[in-house]
Amino acid sequence: MKGKKVVITGIPGVGKTTVITGAIENLMNEGIPFQSINFGTFMFEMAEKEELVKDRDQMRTLDRSIQKELQARAAENIRNIDGNVIVDTHASVKTSQGFLAGLPQWVLQALSPDSIVLVEADCDQILLRRLSDESRTRDMEGSRSIEDHQQFNRSIAAAYSAMSGCTVIIVKNHNGLLNQAVEDLVKAIR
Ligand code: AP5
Numbered sequence: 001m002k003g004k005k006v007v008i009t010g011i012p013g014v015g016k017t018t019v020i021t022g023a024i025e026n027l028m029n030e031g032i033p034f035q036s037i038n039f040g041t042f043m044f045e046m047a048e049k050e051e052l053v054k055d056r057d058q059m060r061t062l063d064r065s066i067q068k069e070l071q072a073r074a075a076e077n078i079r080n081i082d083g084n085v086i087v088d089t090h091a092s093v094k095t096s097q098g099f100l101a102g103l104p105q106w107v108l109q110a111l112s113p114d115s116i117v118l119v120e121a122d123c124d125q126i127l128l129r130r131l132s133d134e135s136r137t138r139d140m141e142g143s144r145s146i147e148d149h150q151q152f153n154r155s156i157a158a159a160y161s162a163m164s165g166c167t168v169i170i171v172k173n174h175n176g177l178l179n180q181a182v183e184d185l186v187k188a189i190r
Pocket of ligand 1: 010011012013014015016017018019038039040041043056057059060067071088089090093100101102103129132133173174175176177178
């Protein structure tokens with residue numbers, strides 16, 4: 001049984017997982033079931049088992065060849081999941097060796113999404129969310145650098161669209177307007 005495949009991205013701290021959780025609940029209430037698959041969790045479970053990392057935030061510090069190998073294996077595992085699926089992942093990952101494409105050609109081909117969603121927020125708000133999230137080892141960087149990353153993600157999403165024919169959707173997740181972001185995501189993917 002095939003269904004819709006939607007890839008949802010957003011830079012760390014933008015709140016993509018929070019927005020996805022709300023959207024899945026609303027869609028379920030409308031009788032449109034979606035399951036959410038976290039791409040990073042697939043990578044982390046393999047990396048942890050192979051004793052490469054102790055927490056998920058260490059993955060972006062691994063050598064890029066190892067990150068790419070984990071990425072390809074995660075995509076292969078996700079390829080055959082049927083039904084309506086949201087893949088929670090990254091358009092690009094900021095590493096010490098430069099931006100790493102989250103959906104290089106082989107990953108894009110395996111996931112074959114109908115749409116790619118970019119969840120965005122104001123850079124200062126993202127910075128504050130990272131600072132107040134004690135559960136994770138968030139990268140600390142300035143607003144300008146966060147802005148550059150969001151810009152890069154728009155550019156690379158355009159490339160993904162050109163390569164695969166998927167649409168690109170932008171959802172804003174402003175402070176205090178989570179419900180609006182959830183509703184915008186539901187409208188875009190239902
Ligand atoms: P992953 O765990 O997906 O990374 P992440 O970006 O850190 O994901 P989170 O879900 O924690 O961040 P989020 O921004 O969605 O935040 P949250 O909803 O918690 O991936 C882990 C790793 O896997 C990556 O670093 C990478 O190494 C690897 N990886 C994954 N995909 C890959 C790929 N394709 N290729 C290569 N590597 C890959 O929200 C954050 C905070 O904001 C919360 O405190 C929340 O309460 C708050 N918040 C949210 N919305 C609002 C709002 N509207 N107003 C106020 N506060 C809000």
